[in-house]
Amino acid sequence: MLNYTIKRIALAFLILIVVMLGMFGMVFLVPGDPASVALGPRASPELKALLIERMGLDQPLLTQIIKFFRNAATGDLGIDVWSKRPVLDVIMEVFPNTLLLGLVSIGWALIAGIGLGCVAVVYRGTYLDRVLGVLSVSMIAVPSFVIALYSLLIFSVWLGWLPAIGSGEAGDFWSQLRAIILPAFAIGITWVGYLSRLVRASMLELIDAEHIRTARAYGLPERVVVLRYALRVAIIPTIAIIAVGLGGILSSAIFVESVFSRPGIGTLMTSAVQKRNYPVVMGTVLFMTAFYLLVVTLADILIARLDPRVRDVLRG
Amino acid sequence: MSCVDESPARAPGLIRKLARDPVGLAGLILVLGFLSMAVFAPYLAPYDPIKIDVLNKFQPPSPAHPAGTDQLGRDTLSRIIFGARTALTIALVSTGLAGVFGLLLGMIAGFGPRLLDNFLVLVFDAFSSLPMIMFALAVITVLGPGTNTLIFVILIVSIPGYARLIRAQTLSLKNSDFIMAERTMGASHIRIILWHVLPNVVGPLVIVLSMDIPVVIMLEAGLSYLNLGVRPPTPSWGNILYDGYTSLRFAPTMVIVAGIPLVLSTIGFTFLGERLRDALDPKIQIRGLR
Amino acid sequence: MSTPLFEIDKLSLQYHTNGGAFHALRDVSLTARRGEVIGIVGESGSGKSTLVSAMIGLLSANAYITNGSVKINDTDLLTLSERKRRRFRGHDIAVIFQDPMTAFNPVLPLGAQLIDFQFHRRGVSKRDKRQHAIDTLTHVGIAAADKIMAKYVHELSGGMRQRAAIAAALVMTPDVLIADEPTTALDVTMEAQIIHLLRQLSHDHDGTIIVVTHHLGVIGELCDRVYVMYAGQVVEEGPVDAIYHTPGHPYTTALIDCDLVHLDETPRTLPTIPGRVPDLAPPPAGCAFANRCEKAQTRCFASAPPRVQIAKEHAAWCFRVPGHEVAQ
Numbered sequence: 001m002l003n004y005t006i007k008r009i010a011l012a013f014l015i016l017i018v019v020m021l022g023m024f025g026m027v028f029l030v031p032g033d034p035a036s037v038a039l040g041p042r043a044s045p046e047l048k049a050l051l052i053e054r055m056g057l058d059q060p061l062l063t064q065i066i067k068f069f070r071n072a073a074t075g076d077l078g079i080d081v082w083s084k085r086p087v088l089d090v091i092m093e094v095f096p097n098t099l100l101l102g103l104v105s106i107g108w109a110l111i112a113g114i115g116l117g118c119v120a121v122v123y124r125g126t127y128l129d130r131v132l133g134v135l136s137v138s139m140i141a142v143p144s145f146v147i148a149l150y151s152l153l154i155f156s157v158w159l160g161w162l163p164a165i166g167s168g169e170a171g172d173f174w175s176q177l178r179a180i181i182l183p184a185f186a187i188g189i190t191w192v193g194y195l196s197r198l199v200r201a202s203m204l205e206l207i208d209a210e211h212i213r214t215a216r217a218y219g220l221p222e223r224v225v226v227l228r229y230a231l232r233v234a235i236i237p238t239i240a241i242i243a244v245g246l247g248g249i250l251s252s253a254i255f256v257e258s259v260f261s262r263p264g265i266g267t268l269m270t271s272a273v274q275k276r277n278y279p280v281v282m283g284t285v286l287f288m289t290a291f292y293l294l295v296v297t298l299a300d301i302l303i304a305r306l307d308p309r310v311r312d313v314l315r316g
Numbered sequence: 317m318s319c320v321d322e323s324p325a326r327a328p329g330l331i332r333k334l335a336r337d338p339v340g341l342a343g344l345i346l347v348l349g350f351l352s353m354a355v356f357a358p359y360l361a362p363y364d365p366i367k368i369d370v371l372n373k374f375q376p377p378s379p380a381h382p383a384g385t386d387q388l389g390r391d392t393l394s395r396i397i398f399g400a401r402t403a404l405t406i407a408l409v410s411t412g413l414a415g416v417f418g419l420l421l422g423m424i425a426g427f428g429p430r431l432l433d434n435f436l437v438l439v440f441d442a443f444s445s446l447p448m449i450m451f452a453l454a455v456i457t458v459l460g461p462g463t464n465t466l467i468f469v470i471l472i473v474s475i476p477g478y479a480r481l482i483r484a485q486t487l488s489l490k491n492s493d494f495i496m497a498e499r500t501m502g503a504s505h506i507r508i509i510l511w512h513v514l515p516n517v518v519g520p521l522v523i524v525l526s527m528d529i530p531v532v533i534m535l536e537a538g539l540s541y542l543n544l545g546v547r548p549p550t551p552s553w554g555n556i557l558y559d560g561y562t563s564l565r566f567a568p569t570m571v572i573v574a575g576i577p578l579v580l581s582t583i584g585f586t587f588l589g590e591r592l593r594d595a596l597d598p599k600i601q602i603r604g605l606r
Numbered sequence: 607m608s609t610p611l612f613e614i615d616k617l618s619l620q621y622h623t624n625g626g627a628f629h630a631l632r633d634v635s636l637t638a639r640r641g642e643v644i645g646i647v648g649e650s651g652s653g654k655s656t657l658v659s660a661m662i663g664l665l666s667a668n669a670y671i672t673n674g675s676v677k678i679n680d681t682d683l684l685t686l687s688e689r690k691r692r693r694f695r696g697h698d699i700a701v702i703f704q705d706p707m708t709a710f711n712p713v714l715p716l717g718a719q720l721i722d723f724q725f726h727r728r729g730v731s732k733r734d735k736r737q738h739a740i741d742t743l744t745h746v747g748i749a750a751a752d753k754i755m756a757k758y759v760h761e762l763s764g765g766m767r768q769r770a771a772i773a774a775a776l777v778m779t780p781d782v783l784i785a786d787e788p789t790t791a792l793d794v795t796m797e798a799q800i801i802h803l804l805r806q807l808s809h810d811h812d813g814t815i816i817v818v819t820h821h822l823g824v825i826g827e828l829c830d831r832v833y834v835m836y837a838g839q840v841v842e843e844g845p846v847d848a849i850y851h852t853p854g855h856p857y858t859t860a861l862i863d864c865d866l867v868h869l870d871e872t873p874r875t876l877p878t879i880p881g882r883v884p885d886l887a888p889p890p891a892g893c894a895f896a897n898r899c900e901k902a903q904t905r906c907f908a909s910a911p912p913r914v915q916i917a918k919e920h921a922a923w924c925f926r927v928p929g930h931e932v933a934q
Contacts, residue, residue, distance in 0.1 A: 011441075018442035026458055134339055141586035143534040145541060146575045149557060153568055210708035217662050217703075218723040218774070219695035228722070232713050251449035255538045259561070269450070270542050273457045281457045285450045292447050307713050308758040 004304050012297040017069075019289050023282055024068055047081060077283030082275065087283035090268065095287075097167055098257070098264035101187065102249045104180055106242060109188035113195025120200040121207075132196065139193030145255035148186035152259060155182060165261040183260050187252040191245055198241055202234050209233070236307050243299030246292060333595050340591035346584025350577070354401040363391035365398040366549045374567045384569040386559050392570055395551035396577055402552045403581065406463065407532040410470035411525045418475045419521060422482025423509065426490060436479070443476035452535070453544070461544045470532055481524060485517040523596055527589035530582040537578050553578045610637040610677075611814050612699075612782045617674030619660055628887040630656045631838045634674070638782070638814040645829035645846070646818045647861070651883045653838040654818050658786050661816075662699055663691045678782060697726045700780040704787040706771035710759035716770055717755025723777050742773045747803060765796045772803065781813035788817065789824055801827050822865045826850065831919065834858050837883055837894035844920030854914065854922030854930070857895045893924070901926050905934065 059067075071078070077087040120132045156164035168176030206212060215229045250265070257266030265284060272280035334340035353360060362382075369389035377384045383393040425436040443451075452469040459465040489495055489512070498508055539545030540554025541561075548555055553574050560570030619631040631653050638644045648654050659665050661676055663683050675682045678698050683691055703709035711719055720739035721732065730738075736755070743751035746769045759767060768788070775783055785804060789797040805828055808815050817828050825832055825846065832849045834842040834857065842855040853859045860879045881898035884890050893899070896906040906925060914927045925932045 014438065015442040018438065019446060022442070023454060026454065137339075137586055137590055138583055141530055141583045142579050143538060143582060145538055146557070146578055149561060149564075149571050150575060153564060153571060157564055157568065210703065210705065211711040213664060214703055214709045214774075215711070215722075216664055217695055217701050218725075218778075219692045219697060220722060220725055221692065224722065224725070229711050229714070233711070236713075250447045254449050254453070255541065258542055269453055270544070273453050273544060274542075276457055278457055281454055285454045288450050289446055308715075309712060309760055 005301050008297055008300050008304075012293045016290060016293055020069065020072060020286060021065075023285060024065060050081065072286060077286060078279040080277065080280050082277055087279050088287075090280060091265070091284055091287050094264050094268050097262065098250075098253055098266065101180060101183055101253060101257070101262070101264060102246065104184040105188035105249060105252075106191060106245065107188075108184060109191035109195055110242075112188075112192045114199050116192065116196035117199025117203065120196065121203045124200075124204065133200075136193040136197045139189050140197075142189070143255075144186045144190055144252040145259055147189055148183065148256045148259040151182050151186060167262045167264075179260075179262070183253075183256050183262055186256045186259075187249055190248065190252065194241060194245065195238070198237060199234075202237050206230050206234055232306060236303055239299050239303055239306075243296050246295050250288060250292070330592075330595060334588070334591050337591060339587050340595075343584050343587030343589075343591060346580055347588050350400050350404060350581045350584065353397055354404040357398050357401045361391075361394035361397040363394040365390065365394040365551045367391075374563065376567075377569060383573045384567070386556070386567075386570060387563060392556065392573060395556055396553065396574060398551040399553040399556060399574075400577060400581070402463075402546055402550060403533050403536055403578075406466060406470075406536050406546075407529045410467045411474070411528055411532055413467070414471050414474040415478055415521055415525050417471065418478025419482055419517070421475065421479040422517075423486055423513065425479065425483040426486025426513075427505070427509065433483075437483070440476040440480045440483075443473070444480065446473075448473045449535075452539070456539070456544050461539075461547060463546050463550070466536060466539060466545050470535065474528060474532075478521060478524065481520060482517050485520060486513055489513050489516055519596060523589070523593045526585070526592055529589070530585040533578070533582055533585065609639075611640045611679060612636075612638040612816075613675075613677045614657075614661070615675045615677070617657075617660060617676065618672045619656060619665075620670050620672055621666075622668045622670060623887065626887045629838055629889045630669070630886065631660065632889065634835075634838075634840055636833055636840070636843075638816060640781075640812065640814060642831065643808045643815045643817065643829045645825035645832040646816065646835060647820065647822060647825050647832060648835035649820055649861075649883070651837075652835040654820075654835060655786070656838075657835070658701060658784055658818055661782075661784060662695055662701055663688075664695075693726060696723055696778045696780065698780055699782040699784065700775040700778060701784045701786055702772050702775045702788055704790055706767035707759060709771060710767075710774075712759060715756050715758055716762075720755070720774060720777055723774055726778065739773075739777060742777050743770065746770075746773045746776065746807075748773070764792060765799065768792060768796065768800055769803070772800075772807075776807075779812075782816065783807075783811065783813060784816045784818065786818050787820070789819070789821070797824075804828055822861060834861070837889070838886055839894060839923070841895065841924070842922040844916070844922075848917060848920045852916070852920075852928075854916045854920070854927040855895075855924050856899045856901055856926075858922070860898075 075088055077091070079085070080087055080090050083090065116132055116136070120129045123129050152164055155162045162182055163175075163179050166179055168179035212225060212230055215225045220229070253264060254266035254269060256262075257264045258270055261267065265288060269281065269284050271277075272284065331344070334344055367390060369385070371389060372381075372385050373387055373389040375381050375385040375389075381391050381393065383391075383396065386392055386395070421436065421440075425433045425440075428436075451473055455469045455472065456465055459468065495508060495512055498512060536545055536552065537554035537557065540552040541558045542554075543558065545554055546552040556574035557571060557578075560567070560572075560574055564571055614634060614636040617631055617634045618629070621628040621630055634653070634657060636644070636646075646654055646657065656665075656669070659669075660671065663676075665671075671684060674684075676684055678694060681694075683694060683699075686694075710716065714722075717736065717739060720742070721735045724730070724735045724738065727735065740751045740755060743754060748754055748766065748769050754762070754766070754770070759770075762770060772785075772788075788804060789800055792800060801824060804815070804817070808828065815828075817824060819825060829846050831845050832843065833840050834849070834855065836857050842849065842853065842858045844854075849858060850862065853862060857879075864879065879898055884894050884897060890896070890907070892905070892907040892909055893902070893911045896902040899906065903925070911924045912932060913921050913923055914930045914932065915921050916927060916930055
């Protein structure tokens, strides 16, 4: 187990290093000098000079790479060329918003998805089960930002029930709650589809599972059979899909946050790309990649704790 | 690992099988509908999609403009019809190219020397564990938005997944009995790859590609909505949605009508892809683009 | 003669399917006394697995018992509530399942499961349960049993798994031990070892062992008395020697002929019983084996054959038992 944990963490770091090298190298792979590439053709000479100095672009390549890694390791992701503030500060200012949005989205999706999955299992093989199946696939298929636009039109513009923009007044719980409903709805709906299908499939598999039959055949009470024997097996794929789903939620958040002009990683990133604010783009990508790797690695280790079969293979 | 034998002789039977199931039939009809919309766009569209007519801007739906006009007086219906062409061209070209590159890289990793395989797997893993959208946005920052950038981005983010799939398939085939038998009989590498491995790995790849087409359509529309994808004035569903968003309060028609083809096409391709997978190989592990 | 420890009387069971009621078991009767090893033999589809499920009262949702009883020490399990029936499972009647790989929970250590299976031993500390599990594992021939306790099922070899499965059924020292195809998943050497183990168990085990299999060889090695099943019915019952040497039912004869061990020379083609098991929804009016039987007559198709007592404890359900022909 410990062996597996160390290997898994080492792999995460290795991947992060490859990603950093990729991000670093990207600017150099494109023809033209890095500062112009990073800032765009319309940037003023002063801005360019500032960037060259900040990023140490006038130094040898190897020095730059070492400096880049050393800085990143100490949390220095560079300086926002527009606001002149450290990139990490800019990110940390909006990251909690996106994290909250992601958690609320996956939270309601879990409740609804598990509920629908259970309904499908209870009514398996019936017309209702088939309708739910088609509904789940449709929920997975529809782009979240279209849901966001439609719900914005209906609930904010036409009905006026919920705010159309922003994340609510700071410190006002109800205002923040009202502001998060529509974005969380738009992001979560895809996951309702995924989770209901997953729950249905894994529960059906368990109903027929031989080892559940064994537990019953040896007279274990239903409570022990369900809580100790069934749930332990059923929970594993759910953890896996939620961790991987975080990546999906991030990409939905980019679009949905823009639709609702909600401050967060998505809106930060979009405006940085539009303004070609390369330090912010690069810093955000690194930050989010590290965050994503952290969650996936933790989930993998948790899964390996719960499922001994995974431990034997590093990339199960 | 089971492999799909996708001989052309089975294709008509496959279509009949898809058409018997209501979900498969719906997918088939929607996909064929959007494909013909894309192909016959110039004949179907009542107006030139980029012709500006400022006098008639923000028209509500009328017999002359069934879906109204936008802020520059362009006919929304014509823009939506040509948008199908944009969306499908990008989706088909990029997934097709990504499939070819993924196939090549995957087979190189599967058949190449051990060290190269390890290196490629690390690179594939690194790319697959990136949040795709983050990476896409970084590339767009460097290259600037546009159709070519979009296709390039989709290639970069989707090739590693396909290459992993192909590698896994190749490895399991490489150790299978019939390849071993071929090898002991002295068959060349090239013969083994072309005659035995390729036909067996193409099937699963086609399924994964078809399941990723709706994701690419979504991505194109999403990035174009953020003004980071297809450049105006080229009509794209995402651009139309953005134009509609800016005038949501007084001209909601644009958002409403531009969302419909996006929803229907992603649903259509997803339905078709799902049923295609079920019909060809229910056991294959799909690790899609998301 | 002692009273039966385990007794199935005229058990009939149907599966309700889209194609109508499927008569999986019809009037199956069986008795087992203390100290006896009973064999149930039949090909796949004969109703063996359904019979095992019925014995422990774990049936699928579409199964309905239409008649009969399953008694342990004169308590009818079928009339009990699910709660009370659960007390009997594991404690009084336990099954050694066919495939230990899937029968054990994949994500719990073996030891934890063996301790769980002693659920009905009240007032026993977990330590004692653990020690008892280790003793049982050692008893079935597992060396270093305390190390095995921490292992997961996928980490064990095939033979270890099978032994562990037997240990799981033994932890509660049940009166009735059912071995469901105990050797199917094993290779020949392992099979011999497991049969040896089961034979040993039958000596020190105080209850009864019921071996369910499609393999006549296993029956011959282990059992005292045999029940031959075909298409959901018992077609012949009797002591092992009698069944082997003077089979009364044509199906039993055919089964023995198919068993390669009894062939004197290597045949050109493997012997088979021609034809197929009849559809049991609904079952045929006459003898279920008639359509495959060489000796079948018109009456075999028209009415059900009677029980013909051949010797003490040896009976067959057939019109044409050699030497006991029923008059037309």
